[in-house]
Amino acid sequence: MTQKTRPSAGETAPEREISPEKRLEMYRLQVLLRQAEQRAYDLFLENKIKGTSHLSLGQEAVAAGTAAAMRPGDLSFCTYRGHAHTLARGVPVEKVLGELMGRDNGLMRGKGGSMHLTSVEHGVMGSYAIVGAHLPIACGAAWRAQYKGDSDVSVCFFGDGATNIGAFHEALNFAACRKLPVVFVCENNLYMEYTPITEVTAVTHPGADRASAYGLERIVIDGNDADVVYLTLSKAFARARAGEGPSLIECLTYRHSGHSRADPAKYRPPGELDRWKERDPVSIYRKRLEAEGVPGATLDAIEAQVRRVVDDATKACEAAPSTSEDILFTDVYADGGCSWRN
Amino acid sequence: MTQKTRPSAGETAPEREISPEKRLEMYRLQVLLRQAEQRAYDLFLENKIKGTSHLSLGQEAVAAGTAAAMRPGDLSFCTYRGHAHTLARGVPVEKVLGELMGRDNGLMRGKGGSMHLTSVEHGVMGSYAIVGAHLPIACGAAWRAQYKGDSDVSVCFFGDGATNIGAFHEALNFAACRKLPVVFVCENNLYMEYTPITEVTAVTHPGADRASAYGLERIVIDGNDADVVYLTLSKAFARARAGEGPSLIECLTYRHSGHSRADPAKYRPPGELDRWKERDPVSIYRKRLEAEGVPGATLDAIEAQVRRVVDDATKACEAAPSTSEDILFTDVYADGGCSWRN
Amino acid sequence: MAQLTYREAVARGIAQEMARDENVVLLGEDVAKAGGVFKATVGLFEQFGPKRVLDTPISEQAILGAAMGAAMTGLRPIAEIMFADFLGVCYDYIANEFPKTRYMSNGQVSCPLVVRCGNGGGARFGAQHSQSVENWCMQFPGLKVVSPSSPVDVIGLLAAAVRDPDPVVFLEHKSLYAVKGEVPDGEILDTLGTARILRPGRDATILALGMMVPRSLQAAEALQAKYGISCEVIDVRSLVPLDTQCILGSVARTGRVFTVEENPRQLGWGSELVSIIADEAFYDLDGPAVRITTPNIPLPAADALEDLAIPSVDRIVGMIHRSLTA
Amino acid sequence: MAQLTYREAVARGIAQEMARDENVVLLGEDVAKAGGVFKATVGLFEQFGPKRVLDTPISEQAILGAAMGAAMTGLRPIAEIMFADFLGVCYDYIANEFPKTRYMSNGQVSCPLVVRCGNGGGARFGAQHSQSVENWCMQFPGLKVVSPSSPVDVIGLLAAAVRDPDPVVFLEHKSLYAVKGEVPDGEILDTLGTARILRPGRDATILALGMMVPRSLQAAEALQAKYGISCEVIDVRSLVPLDTQCILGSVARTGRVFTVEENPRQLGWGSELVSIIADEAFYDLDGPAVRITTPNIPLPAADALEDLAIPSVDRIVGMIHRSLTA
Numbered sequence A, B: 001m002t003q004k005t006r007p008s009a010g011e012t013a014p015e016r017e018i019s020p021e022k023r024l025e026m027y028r029l030q031v032l033l034r035q036a037e038q039r040a041y042d043l044f045l046e047n048k049i050k051g052t053s054h055l056s057l058g059q060e061a062v063a064a065g066t067a068a069a070m071r072p073g074d075l076s077f078c079t080y081r082g083h084a085h086t087l088a089r090g091v092p093v094e095k096v097l098g099e100l101m102g103r104d105n106g107l108m109r110g111k112g113g114s115m116h117l118t119s120v121e122h123g124v125m126g127s128y129a130i131v132g133a134h135l136p137i138a139c140g141a142a143w144r145a146q147y148k149g150d151s152d153v154s155v156c157f158f159g160d161g162a163t164n165i166g167a168f169h170e171a172l173n174f175a176a177c178r179k180l181p182v183v184f185v186c187e188n189n190l191y192m193e194y195t196p197i198t199e200v201t202a203v204t205h206p207g208a209d210r211a212s213a214y215g216l217e218r219i220v221i222d223g224n225d226a227d228v229v230y231l232t233l234s235k236a237f238a239r240a241r242a243g244e245g246p247s248l249i250e251c252l253t254y255r256h257s258g259h260s261r262a263d264p265a266k267y268r269p270p271g272e273l274d275r276w277k278e279r280d281p282v283s284i285y286r287k288r289l290e291a292e293g294v295p296g297a298t299l300d301a302i303e304a305q306v307r308r309v310v311d312d313a314t315k316a317c318e319a320a321p322s323t324s325e326d327i328l329f330t331d332v333y334a335d336g337g338c339s340w341r342n
Numbered sequence C, D: 001m002a003q004l005t006y007r008e009a010v011a012r013g014i015a016q017e018m019a020r021d022e023n024v025v026l027l028g029e030d031v032a033k034a035g036g037v038f039k040a041t042v043g044l045f046e047q048f049g050p051k052r053v054l055d056t057p058i059s060e061q062a063i064l065g066a067a068m069g070a071a072m073t074g075l076r077p078i079a080e081i082m083f084a085d086f087l088g089v090c091y092d093y094i095a096n097e098f099p100k101t102r103y104m105s106n107g108q109v110s111c112p113l114v115v116r117c118g119n120g121g122g123a124r125f126g127a128q129h130s131q132s133v134e135n136w137c138m139q140f141p142g143l144k145v146v147s148p149s150s151p152v153d154v155i156g157l158l159a160a161a162v163r164d165p166d167p168v169v170f171l172e173h174k175s176l177y178a179v180k181g182e183v184p185d186g187e188i189l190d191t192l193g194t195a196r197i198l199r200p201g202r203d204a205t206i207l208a209l210g211m212m213v214p215r216s217l218q219a220a221e222a223l224q225a226k227y228g229i230s231c232e233v234i235d236v237r238s239l240v241p242l243d244t245q246c247i248l249g250s251v252a253r254t255g256r257v258f259t260v261e262e263n264p265r266q267l268g269w270g271s272e273l274v275s276i277i278a279d280e281a282f283y284d285l286d287g288p289a290v291r292i293t294t295p296n297i298p299l300p301a302a303d304a305l306e307d308l309a310i311p312s313v314d315r316i317v318g319m320i321h322r323s324l325t326a
């Protein structure tokens, strides 16, 4: 078993160039995810978001880097921790916050909730709340692309914990056998809900150390570096589009917030969060851009623009009516209703 | 991915001595399994066995070698293809054939049938007809041994096809994490029901090529050589008893018969069966014993004795009444009955 | 017109739909080259090739999950789960994924697929290969559940299921695979959610499904011949959607209802039907609503025992006669 | 006597049994160090240590399978499946393994284990984390199904489940975890298969479970106060075994029955109960048996919608009043 030396650094170094525009876009995306999710957290504490909410604070580089490497038409399959990936594909903040708040302006008008964000228009084919369930589903979408000769790739995001459930194994084998154009992105944030992944996993790298079981390359990357994510995913997409089959990419990252809702995450050893905050993906990306000559004012303007978007979205959601009752009985069946008998 | 050179030869060579008595015992066991299952096949063709029946003809070395390496008190968990493993633990032929024939003298008096042979008295903790289901169950028995400080080891047999189902993955990870005293024996007979395992598996060795995903050693052995099986399993049992955790052993073998019932196995390429019959475990074992100086007469006597056992068992079963109806409603619940309401 | 077996009808129904729509694909364990464990997909691989007819690993979650992802994005998959009992290893898709995705996405996502299974007992396969699993499937809003009892219904309902925009569980009865029936030439298309009165009657309504349909018909004949009791036999065919009109109409005419269910008693499909009748047709009922089911036991393997467990013609006759003359 | 919350009662019940019998062990995701996602196992890890209280990987099949293997060989495992909805990913054990092994082995093998789950809605968790899954569990001969509605019942029924030699699914209602109730000191042990009449009444019987119990009690009060209708409210508590005597006795006295079910209508637990009544108590019934359920929809996440979906006190009152005065 390979031992990693720095917990935060990946083992596979990519080597391509990224255009300045792309990098600004990735910065904007990371800032957007950060601000939108911080807002979601505040709204939860204000009891304006009920139920639950799973944030990706600290994991923005994975979502931004992947989305930046995707083409329109590519498909995303997310988990309950799906706000970031949904926003990164271009779904408006208002729609996402509206859904979290159970408002009529929400992405699914409140019928799905925070764990099921779906926007087919943006290629977000759903967020799945049963751990592992969407890996086979993503295979199915990729199978359709292969069957129809479509060039889209399906991306399936999941956590370290999901690598120990049966559906993971079945999906990986199925995808590898059929060389499906699907990319499996394991966001290893070190924890399941509250239990460290290492305590319940037989290998050090829950994703990468399983790759060989499916004849796949072992890939572990620094998931807090959007450039690394972007380059690695670009390669995986190219491979998928070339008919060379799936990839399994383990992104090392960390969630700054608790698992869900207001979880204070007391199970984390002291200092751990601080060490990871030093590797905060948003700040390191900003520093890197500045170091490479991007004017601070440009980056400030992006942040300000994002703040306006998030503020406006919040206001719009607060003003929106709560979900209208007429949709309670709609869309159970394709005929639009819920009647199961004559 | 490692390529094997000879499909029938294992990659891991064991290096210990086996006593002459043990070897005679393994010969006897293989002959017993062979004859008992050939009888079962005949009875099926005569329509005296209804339903289904899955034979291990050709795979006897795995059952005999494993059973010979087990201690009383060790536990076996089998699949629907469980006649051989059940008999190898000492369950009388009459009980097994009686169960297959749905007679009152059957092991479970006909309530379970051929796919569910169970004899707690002999450590046969059940045969499971849902592929993969018993791997986690075997973990549970091993967990109990660990918890109680018992020294028994649980053995779980399954096919190549079972390595692609989710429960396999969950069980292996669980067992490896907790260092459970369980040994997973994958009988790779090259086929699922009718589909070659290589057509639907991302790696060449469906068992062994997955071992590293659970931090386990890669073990592929010649499953048609009872000595190799015995030595390899002995090592695995010692490891388990020493608290060093599970093993996953892929035994290369072949079933001479079809998958089940009267399956003519037309899906096999011409010549394949013949090549494997040259490596028939029973004949090669006999040849080896003879070459090493065991008198042919000794071996003939074993065969004759086994034939008598199988013949007597058959007669007893044919004479036995069909299952008596009074047990239809018993043993659904622990109170002995099936009443679910007052 | 041709005589087809129920198993041939499955293959013909699938072939009809695959020929009609190139988005229809078939996947499952041993369904392609080997033609299926029940030989119900023989010839399809040869006719439609490896791209459209796929042998899969023993990975039921991958089978159903892949079918779902493909259905969501434009294909019309038919997935075989060999024995219906195996729905246990992929039940999340039945319970949590297929039926809920349209609703949760507020109508954005469709899931038009068919899950075919070999269902039911009578083959001496024991407790894990013989179950009638209608009642594992019918409690999920969004999921449809169909179970044909004759070759012609197999084709027509399978075609309807494939064309249906909602996910459908299609339960084929293992013990009917060898049964023959008349099948007209040309395309056959039936309608989900329609029951069929196979035998009109005045004194009681018998509601049956799958293998219990021929047994109920035989029982009805015996009740007529032996006791002059006239039973109306309804093949429910589709549990979701349910043809409540047909069922309630019949009960209104006869005043008595019996379900004949292959599942063990507890929460069998008949309980829902009886509960509808006990509410909406209460004043039509002239006596108790009686459910004739397998008793509260797992199915035993031995032939003698299995025959005692599953409702037999004699048991149906006996229970109906006793109840009507009590 | 102490005031305990329902969630504290869970921990106390488990602790009582673990202290009594060293073969009792607890396993599940995050149940040990973190005290469980619902905080229902807080303190057990500290009290009984890592050998007896185990955090597992996200491997529900491994959890239930391991529980079964341990139960078969001498332990008395309590396995937590965090949200009842997740039974979908390990359903094979519920459907095919736990309940059948004793029968198939002709009594050789026992499977004394408890599967605890957070069940039910009201928490705005959406369609895959809010279901009431009684009807996923009660159709399997050999498996018992219990669902308590108060802290004292939690302890007593949990103790009974742990000591029971058969496998038991124990459904804790998520929306009741914070509810408080009086709990006597000392050991508490209840009996499976016993319903409880929580409020006597003359005009109708209400059968309820879990969160529907307090709502039914409130509805009964409102019906009395507003319309002078006297309802007997029965907390069914145990679906398998079922206290048919209590239920049929009540219906014999009142002549009318209503079930209040949190599950969507199709094949909810009430259908079985109604079907028993429609058969065995048909002549006691003075009017239709009515089931009050969540409609035929997956549960929506938004609070406004979820509140409309699950039977409310008002809906219960309205339906019973309308039905009794029709």
Ligand SMILES: Cc1ncc(C[n+]2csc(CCOP(=O)(O)OP(=O)(O)O)c2C)c(N)n1
Pocket: A081, A129, A130, A131, A132, A158, A159, A160, A161, A162, A163, A165, A187, A189, A191, A192, A193, A259, D029, D058, D060, D082, D086, D089
């Ligand atoms: C089948 C299933 N089991 C358990 C859960 C409860 N659960 C939700 S999230 C979670 C932890 C998942 O951890 P990981 O995969 O690492 O993802 P992360 O939350 O860290 O992003 C668990 C156990 C679930 N939703 N589905």
Ligand SMILES: Cc1ncc(C[n+]2csc(CCOP(=O)(O)OP(=O)(O)O)c2C)c(N)n1
Pocket: B081, B129, B130, B131, B132, B158, B159, B160, B161, B162, B163, B165, B187, B189, B191, B192, B193, B259, C029, C058, C060, C082, C086, C089
């Ligand atoms: C979950 C499940 N899926 C499918 C089956 C049907 N089935 C029974 S045996 C078998 C093939 C198993 O192949 P393998 O694991 O290689 O074992 P072998 O039969 O070769 O010993 C299949 C698909 C089953 N019993 N359970």
Ligand SMILES: [Mg+2]
Pocket: A159, A160, A161, A187, A188, A189, A190, A191, A192
């Ligand atoms: Mg994680």
Ligand SMILES: [Mg+2]
Pocket: B159, B160, B161, B187, B188, B189, B190, B191, B192
């Ligand atoms: Mg095999």
